[in-house]
Structures are given as C-alpha cells and as structure tokens.
Amino acid sequence: MKRSSGVFLGLLVTGCLVTIFGGSASAQEVAVRGRVVYPVSQAPIENGVVWIRQGKIQAIGTSTEITLPEGIPVLEAEVVTPGLIDAHTVVGLSGALNQPHDQDQLERSAPMQPELRAIDAYNPRERLVDWVRSFGVTTIHTGHAPGQLISGQTMIVKTTGETVDDALMVPFAMVAATLGPAALSNDKGKSPGTRAKAVALLRGQFLEAREYLRKRNAEDPSKRPAANLRLDALAKVLTREVPFLVTAQASQDLMAALRVAREFDLDLVLDGAADSHLLLDELAAAEVPVILHPPMMRAHGDGENATMETALLLADRGIPFAFQSGFEAYVPKTRVVLFEAAIAAGHDLPFEATLRALTLGAAEILGVEERVGSLDPGKDGDVVLFDGDPFEYTSHVTGVVIDGRVVSDSLR
Amino acid sequence: MKRILSVVCAATGGLVAPAGAWCLQESPMAWEGARILTMDGEAIEQGVLLVHQGKIVAVGPAESVRIPEDAVRRDVSGKVLMPGLVCTHSHCGQPNGGDRSGPMHPGVRVLDGFNVRHPSIQKAQAGGVTTANVMSGSGHLLSGQTIYVKFRDGRTVEDLVIRGESGEVLGGMKMANGTNSRRDPPFPGSRAKSAALVREKFVAAQEYQRKRKAAEEDPEKQPPARDLAMEGLLEVLQGKRVVHHHTHRHDDILTVLRLSKEFGFRVVLHHVSDAGLVAEEIAAANAPCSIIVVDSPGGKIEAKDIALENGAVLEAAGVLVAFHTDDPITDSRLFFRSAALAVRAGMSRRTALEGLTIAGAKMLDLEDRVGSLVPGKDADFLVLSGDPLSVYTKVEETWIEGERVFQRSLEADRVFAVGGVGAGDDRVFSGCCYGPEEGADR
Missing domain, CATH: 3.20.20.140 (Metal-dependent hydrolases)
Structure with missing residues (x-):
C-alpha cells in the first residue's frame, strides 16, 4: 500500500479524475474535494473541500471558502464522507483462513476471563484488516468475541499500522460479555449450562469485584488485596471507566443485561440485540445504546426474530445505535460494515441517519467522538471517497485516507 | 382444492385484482406500463405482459400486444417486471x-x-x-x-x-x-x-x-x-x-x-x-x-x-x-x-x-420453461419497485405459474421479507390457498 514519494496515479472514475499522490509528503498535507462532502456534524457541503494537515483536519468548507496552499495533493470524488467506524468486530484477532493459528478471538478454558487483553492478540497485518479498510472502514472496535459469559477485553484501533501500537486508539475499550445460548455449555458438570446460572455467575463476579475494589481502596496498605488481573478488569467496569458490552439477541437475555447493569450501576452497551425491536420502551427508558447486529445476520436460533428494519425502529425511537460487522464463524469470515449499513438504508433508514450511525453515532458510543466520526477541524484526517451513493450496491470506494495518509486507492 | 376455489372465484366474480391467483387463471391477466426486462433481448419500456393459465401468452410494447376483453388488467406503471x-x-x-x-x-x-x-x-x-x-x-x-x-x-x-x-x-x-x-x-x-x-x-x-x-x-x-x-x-x-x-x-x-x-x-x-x-x-x-x-x-x-x-x-x-x-x-x-x-x-x-x-x-436444463419472459414459458415473474441492482429496490410481488406467492403489502408475507417474530417458524399451512383478502389464511 505504501508507495515511494512522487508516484503519480491517475484513475478515471465515472468521468471524474481522481489523482492520488502517495508517500510521506502526503502525511504532511492533503486535500479532498467532493461534489458532495458529508461532514456528518453539519449539513452536507456541495463542492466541498477537506484540508488535512499533519494528520488532522485543518479546515472544511466549500471550494470558494477554502484556499488551499499551492501544490498540495488534491484527491477528487463524487461523494466524501468521514472514515467509517465498525462499532464491533473481531477482525485482527480472527483471521481469514479460519485455522487455529489465526483464530484468537475466543478462549474457551473458562467462562469468565475479563483479564484477556485484545492488544495481546491483535494482528495488524491480517488480510481482513486490509479488506475492511479498502471499503472505507478506518476505525474498528475489535477484541474478544461473543461466545463466553465474559470473553475478554476489546480495544479501538485504526485499520493501519504495522504493530498494534501504531494502530491503537484505546487499548482497553470495554469488557465483552455474552448472554444467551451462545455462552452456555452443553458439557455435563460445566457452568453455565442455563441462562439463570449464567446471570448468577455474572452477579457473583461483580460482587467479588466490588469487594475487591472496597479492599483495594483501604487506607491501610496492609489490608489491600494482592493484585488480581481478573478483578482489576471488572473493577474498571464497576467504576464505569470502561463500559460493559453485552452481546445478547433474545429479549429475556437483553432484559437480564439491563437488570444486571441496574444492580451494579454499570455503563451498559448492548450488542447484537436481535429482539431490540420488541423492547423499544425498555431500551429507551434505560438510555442504553445498541451496537446493532448486522442487518444481514443469519436469523436463526436466539436471533430468529432479527429484522432488517431494526435500525429504522431504533432511530425512530431515538435510541442511540451503531452498525457492526459482528462475528462470523465460517464464510464470509467477516462482514463489511459499509454493506450492513447499506441494507438498513435499503430498508428505509434515511441516508443521513444511516451515515451518522456509521460514523459519529458509532464514535459517540465508543467514546472516541473527539477524534473521529465527523469532518471537523482538529479531528483525525480520516476520509473516504466514493464515486456515487456510498450505500448503493454498485458504487465504489475510490480512496481511503487515514490520519492524512492515502491508505487505499483501489477501486472497491 | 382447485375445484373448491373455482366455486369461490365464481362467487366473487373472479375478476377482482389482485385476487387469488388461481382465480386469475380463469381469465388472462395483463400487466401494463412497467419496464419489462424479459432477459431475451432489450428491455421494453412501458410494455405489456400477458399471462394466462400459468403461462406467458405475450410480452412486448403496448402497441404490439392485443389485450383480450376478458383480461384482468393491472397497471404497474413505474415498476419493473422481470423473470423469477x-x-x-x-x-x-x-x-x-x-x-x-x-x-x-x-x-x-x-x-x-x-x-x-x-x-x-x-x-x-x-x-x-x-x-x-x-x-x-x-x-x-x-x-x-x-x-x-x-x-x-x-x-x-x-x-x-x-x-x-x-x-x-x-x-x-x-x-x-x-x-x-x-x-x-x-x-x-x-x-x-x-x-x-x-x-x-x-x-x-x-x-x-x-x-x-x-x-x-x-x-x-x-x-x-x-x-x-x-x-x-x-x-x-x-x-x-x-x-x-x-x-x-x-x-x-x-x-x-x-x-x-x-x-x-x-x-x-x-x-x-x-x-x-x-x-x-x-x-x-x-x-x-x-x-x-x-x-x-x-x-x-x-x-x-x-x-x-x-x-x-x-x-x-x-x-x-x-x-x-x-x-x-x-x-x-x-x-x-x-x-x-x-x-x-x-x-x-x-x-x-x-x-x-x-x-x-x-x-438446470430448464431454459425452455423458466428464466426469461417469452411466450410459452411459465408465468414466473417479479414486480419490482425499481432497478433490480439497486439496494433501494424492493420485490413487491412474486408470481409462479400465474399464482402470486408473495406480496410485500400483506403483513403475513412482509415478515418473511424483512424478518421479525414469525419469520423463523415453520409455516402453518391452512390446507387451502390464499384468498382475495389479506392472505390471512396462509
């Protein structure tokens, strides 16, 4: 993807000349012109320009308002949006080959292991990271997968970088839990084997963590407990330093998540939530955001009531939501969040609501709205170029910029 | 079952569109005004598709298709018709x-x-x-x-x-x-x-x-x-x-x-x-x-x-x-x-x-029966709200051999299109067909 400085590429895309300069010079300064630029935080700008300097957005406005410095590289596109955000994925921990050596998203040795860090398992060179980036995904919330009662931690990264440190935005974003059949064991003598037992175990963990936290805050250092990685992670959830991410599909599991969150005053984020369209009152009252299942999810088992219109219903009810690619065990190994949002748009979620959920709405739920999600001065220079309606099946992504660097110029 | 239906059709006149499909087979049905993608040559703008007894009788520009007097006519202007x-x-x-x-x-x-x-x-x-x-x-x-x-x-x-x-x-x-x-x-x-x-x-x-x-x-x-x-x-x-x-x-x-x-x-x-x-x-x-x-x-x-x-x-x-x-x-x-x-x-x-x-x-060796809208082939066709390759287009109706098997405007059918409670259940079949009303007996 990296190219030596001075290489010039001209792509003729639907009559529009896209000129991309690669290399280190562009890391300093680049501008993106669009027939329509969607800043998301404000109204669309016709004939807009985004000027990026030192990786950050320097200015945005109409081409008459913005005077660009002489000679800086200018990319052109029909439509320009902020970098897209996948609000929940396992990409980077889960790889394309689906072989044991590239599947690190789920540790099955115990049902609750909140001490497992995503940063210790993320492979920034994984092909699936390249794949989603080529479709405009610049920020991902990734980490341990659904499938254990507490599967581990999640983190937030950019889809660039050769090491996890290069990519990192938030090393410990949430603790990931799962309620429902996906996290139950069929093995004799193993817990949790039922929904009620799962919730009892979870409550027990939080009680233990609460006690640990109390002792850790003891004035007398000799009374403080020995450090415990598992309880340290849960303590951060109890103190609301990190949200508690609960993947659940069926209504009884969603209600159980609300109940536990209320009991321990957790900062809850619901994930999946196939039955959320049946619980709009409860979700609105609880003021809980939803990272919605992919609209194209296979609706079976506890997700059999999933609909392709749920995003529209959540939006109408004012419940904050974002899109995700989720977790896939087989083919395709990952979904593409742009495509998932497109299906919601195709099911009557208005264009700008769809784009918001895919950018700023996701950034708000993930707590990174100061840095990404909209095209505002001071924010990261993450921009996606399209040759038409971003959600239309036959449109293409023509370029992707992250932190002011052109990271993809392939026609996707 | 078909015999019973004929009785029902007779009772309702059999001419109410969109009535139960088997009723419609009694008379020809003409679909008018749509863009027709026959998949056999160029698209026909504002064409006519004529079907009868489960088969395609004629398809072509409005001026080229004679619509029989007893035909049930459906105006589908602005829609796209194409083969199932x-x-x-x-x-x-x-x-x-x-x-x-x-x-x-x-x-x-x-x-x-x-x-x-x-x-x-x-x-x-x-x-x-x-x-x-x-x-x-x-x-x-x-x-x-x-x-x-x-x-x-x-x-x-x-x-x-x-x-x-x-x-x-x-x-x-x-x-x-x-x-x-x-x-x-x-x-x-x-x-x-x-x-x-x-x-x-x-x-x-x-x-x-x-x-x-x-x-x-x-x-x-x-x-x-x-x-x-x-x-x-x-x-x-x-x-x-x-x-x-x-x-x-x-x-x-x-x-x-x-x-x-x-x-x-x-x-x-x-x-x-x-x-x-x-x-x-x-x-x-x-x-x-x-x-x-x-x-x-x-x-x-x-x-x-x-x-x-x-x-x-x-x-x-x-x-x-x-x-x-x-x-x-x-x-x-x-x-x-x-x-x-x-x-x-x-x-x-x-x-x-x-x-x-x-x-x-x-x-599948079925090209003489399905796959394009050509006279003599099975009347398997779709009514689309627009361009088949657009994310915004919806399948509004699906017809097989002159019978409607899906109609998005019916709630009982719509749940299968978008999902929701009931979309995961095996079908409860009434033992009879759907009627001219809301399809409630499906």
Whole structure:
C-alpha cells in the first residue's frame, strides 16, 4: 500500500479524475474535494473541500471558502464522507483462513476471563484488516468475541499500522460479555449450562469485584488485596471507566443485561440485540445504546426474530445505535460494515441517519467522538471517497485516507 | 382444492385484482406500463405482459400486444417486471442427503429429506427466487440426488418439484472435492484418494451400464440386479442428471474437469473461488460456472482467494455464469445483491442479470420453461419497485405459474421479507390457498 514519494496515479472514475499522490509528503498535507462532502456534524457541503494537515483536519468548507496552499495533493470524488467506524468486530484477532493459528478471538478454558487483553492478540497485518479498510472502514472496535459469559477485553484501533501500537486508539475499550445460548455449555458438570446460572455467575463476579475494589481502596496498605488481573478488569467496569458490552439477541437475555447493569450501576452497551425491536420502551427508558447486529445476520436460533428494519425502529425511537460487522464463524469470515449499513438504508433508514450511525453515532458510543466520526477541524484526517451513493450496491470506494495518509486507492 | 376455489372465484366474480391467483387463471391477466426486462433481448419500456393459465401468452410494447376483453388488467406503471430468479445452488427447505457411513451416496435423494414448510422457502419467495436447485451438502464426495423445484405454496414436496415429460422428478447430482469432503475414514484423507474413489465408482457404473445394455440386446443375458446407487450414476453417465460440483481451489477445479472428460458426465462448477487462475481451462472445457458472491474472502483455506471479480473474469473468458445463494450461506432475500456486487467488481449488468435468470435455467436444463419472459414459458415473474441492482429496490410481488406467492403489502408475507417474530417458524399451512383478502389464511 505504501508507495515511494512522487508516484503519480491517475484513475478515471465515472468521468471524474481522481489523482492520488502517495508517500510521506502526503502525511504532511492533503486535500479532498467532493461534489458532495458529508461532514456528518453539519449539513452536507456541495463542492466541498477537506484540508488535512499533519494528520488532522485543518479546515472544511466549500471550494470558494477554502484556499488551499499551492501544490498540495488534491484527491477528487463524487461523494466524501468521514472514515467509517465498525462499532464491533473481531477482525485482527480472527483471521481469514479460519485455522487455529489465526483464530484468537475466543478462549474457551473458562467462562469468565475479563483479564484477556485484545492488544495481546491483535494482528495488524491480517488480510481482513486490509479488506475492511479498502471499503472505507478506518476505525474498528475489535477484541474478544461473543461466545463466553465474559470473553475478554476489546480495544479501538485504526485499520493501519504495522504493530498494534501504531494502530491503537484505546487499548482497553470495554469488557465483552455474552448472554444467551451462545455462552452456555452443553458439557455435563460445566457452568453455565442455563441462562439463570449464567446471570448468577455474572452477579457473583461483580460482587467479588466490588469487594475487591472496597479492599483495594483501604487506607491501610496492609489490608489491600494482592493484585488480581481478573478483578482489576471488572473493577474498571464497576467504576464505569470502561463500559460493559453485552452481546445478547433474545429479549429475556437483553432484559437480564439491563437488570444486571441496574444492580451494579454499570455503563451498559448492548450488542447484537436481535429482539431490540420488541423492547423499544425498555431500551429507551434505560438510555442504553445498541451496537446493532448486522442487518444481514443469519436469523436463526436466539436471533430468529432479527429484522432488517431494526435500525429504522431504533432511530425512530431515538435510541442511540451503531452498525457492526459482528462475528462470523465460517464464510464470509467477516462482514463489511459499509454493506450492513447499506441494507438498513435499503430498508428505509434515511441516508443521513444511516451515515451518522456509521460514523459519529458509532464514535459517540465508543467514546472516541473527539477524534473521529465527523469532518471537523482538529479531528483525525480520516476520509473516504466514493464515486456515487456510498450505500448503493454498485458504487465504489475510490480512496481511503487515514490520519492524512492515502491508505487505499483501489477501486472497491 | 382447485375445484373448491373455482366455486369461490365464481362467487366473487373472479375478476377482482389482485385476487387469488388461481382465480386469475380463469381469465388472462395483463400487466401494463412497467419496464419489462424479459432477459431475451432489450428491455421494453412501458410494455405489456400477458399471462394466462400459468403461462406467458405475450410480452412486448403496448402497441404490439392485443389485450383480450376478458383480461384482468393491472397497471404497474413505474415498476419493473422481470423473470423469477433461478438459484442454481440452494439449501432452502433443510434438505439432507447421504450420512456419515461413507463418502458417496448416489442413490440418496433430497426428495426424501426436504421440509416443505421451512421458512427459508417463504424468504426465498420474498427475495424473488422462484426456481431452485435444492441440494444436500458438500461434506461428501457425492452427497446425493438434487431436486429442481419451484417455490410454489405447497403442502408436500411433490407440490414443489419440477417434473420431466414422463413425470419424473428433475434434478442433478451433488458432488464435492477439496477440503469439505476430506474427513476421517471411511472418507478420503487426501485429494488424490478423493479422485480415486470417484473414478472407482464411475468405473463400476460403466460396468453396470455395459451389463444392462448387454441384457437389453441379448435376451439370454440377465440384467444386473437393481442397484439404486448405480442407477443414480447411470443417469449421470447418460447425461440425464447434471453433476453440480462444489469446487474452490484451482487444482480441484481442474480435477473436476479431468473426471468430467474421462467419464463424459455433464458438469456445472459451483463456487469456483479460484476462477481467475483457471478461467481459460474452464472456458476450453465449456463448463458453466455457478458462483457465489460473499462479503469477504476466507472462512476456510480453499476460499481464501474468492473474489468479487470472479463474475467479471469468467464473463471475459466467455464462460456461462450464474449466481447462487447457497442459502443459508447467503440469504435468498438478498439474491439480487450477489449480481449487483459482481457488477460493482466489473461484470456487465446484462450478464449479471442473466446470471440470476436465464443462465441458471440453462444450467438446470430448464431454459425452455423458466428464466426469461417469452411466450410459452411459465408465468414466473417479479414486480419490482425499481432497478433490480439497486439496494433501494424492493420485490413487491412474486408470481409462479400465474399464482402470486408473495406480496410485500400483506403483513403475513412482509415478515418473511424483512424478518421479525414469525419469520423463523415453520409455516402453518391452512390446507387451502390464499384468498382475495389479506392472505390471512396462509
């Protein structure tokens, strides 16, 4: 993807000349012109320009308002949006080959292991990271997968970088839990084997963590407990330093998540939530955001009531939501969040609501709205170029910029 | 049942549109004003489609089609009409084939393991799929005999199957190579062993065929004892049953072509992940390809390089290309999307739309009956709200043989299009048809 400085590429895309300069010079300064630029935080700008300097957005406005410095590289596109955000994925921990050596998203040795860090398992060179980036995904919330009662931690990264440190935005974003059949064991003598037992175990963990936290805050250092990685992670959830991410599909599991969150005053984020369209009152009252299942999810088992219109219903009810690619065990190994949002748009979620959920709405739920999600001065220079309606099946992504660097110029 | 309905139709006059479809068959039905994609030549703007008794009677520009006086007329201005979609590789209806007792089951029929009430069928109707090749899985070298079906509203599998001239149930033979069928014994443990087992079986079938023929020619000779497996393979050798072959990796694709040549069986290559590496060889062998479009490469090693460009690459090589859902791998409600993503990756619109219709019909030997809107063919068609390749377009109605099987404006049908409570249930079938009212008895 990296190219030596001075290489010039001209792509003729639907009559529009896209000129991309690669290399280190562009890391300093680049501008993106669009027939329509969607800043998301404000109204669309016709004939807009985004000027990026030192990786950050320097200015945005109409081409008459913005005077660009002489000679800086200018990319052109029909439509320009902020970098897209996948609000929940396992990409980077889960790889394309689906072989044991590239599947690190789920540790099955115990049902609750909140001490497992995503940063210790993320492979920034994984092909699936390249794949989603080529479709405009610049920020991902990734980490341990659904499938254990507490599967581990999640983190937030950019889809660039050769090491996890290069990519990192938030090393410990949430603790990931799962309620429902996906996290139950069929093995004799193993817990949790039922929904009620799962919730009892979870409550027990939080009680233990609460006690640990109390002792850790003891004035007398000799009374403080020995450090415990598992309880340290849960303590951060109890103190609301990190949200508690609960993947659940069926209504009884969603209600159980609300109940536990209320009991321990957790900062809850619901994930999946196939039955959320049946619980709009409860979700609105609880003021809980939803990272919605992919609209194209296979609706079976506890997700059999999933609909392709749920995003529209959540939006109408004012419940904050974002899109995700989720977790896939087989083919395709990952979904593409742009495509998932497109299906919601195709099911009557208005264009700008769809784009918001895919950018700023996701950034708000993930707590990174100061840095990404909209095209505002001071924010990261993450921009996606399209040759038409971003959600239309036959449109293409023509370029992707992250932190002011052109990271993809392939026609996707 | 039809007799009872005629009585109902008589009572309601049988002329209320959109009334129960069987009623409409009593009189011709004319669809006027739509853009018609016949898949046989250029699109017709503001055309007329005339159907009667389950067949297409006429299609063409308004001035060229005479609408009979007794016809029920439907104004579909602003809509798009096109043939019902043909899915060349579907697992709708929870089909099953061979078991784990061995790697090859040519005597096993999907016909005997198909759930006609499974909601996947209604979801497929909602997606505009009207004809499908329903197959067992790819975990065997040969998992069984497939069935070609129409997704009619039926009570038994017999209501859905497509029959040949002598009443036989039409279908192909499902085979697979590569990694899915490589398992612990008695399954093969390597690619070479896989091919050897297949060859051994076909050699036995050739011998069976020779003995049958010898007995036919010489009354002194005893025909071989009936053997269901051999009979299945005999139909393959005779070209009556097309082999539908799961194959991904470039060398596996060539192995299929090699075996097809050796035994002279007709084959459709399915999935074909590495199409780009062997497109010339596929074209030279004149082997049609039924491809899948998935959202990312991988999920297993043999699909690690599967590309959105496969449709374009095969089109450029001159190969006949159809799409398939492999439902539930991709969702029948999103079948149009497969073709649209192939267009995104360089395939022509026309070939992509053919890949949803007439190309698939050809691969199932059904091109004289389905796949295009041509007089004499089955009245299997869709009413779309717009361009078939747009994410914003909705399938509004699906008709099979002049009967409406899906209407989005009916809540009972809509749930299968968008999902929700009830979309995951097996169908509760009333034992009768849907009527002119809300379709409440479905």
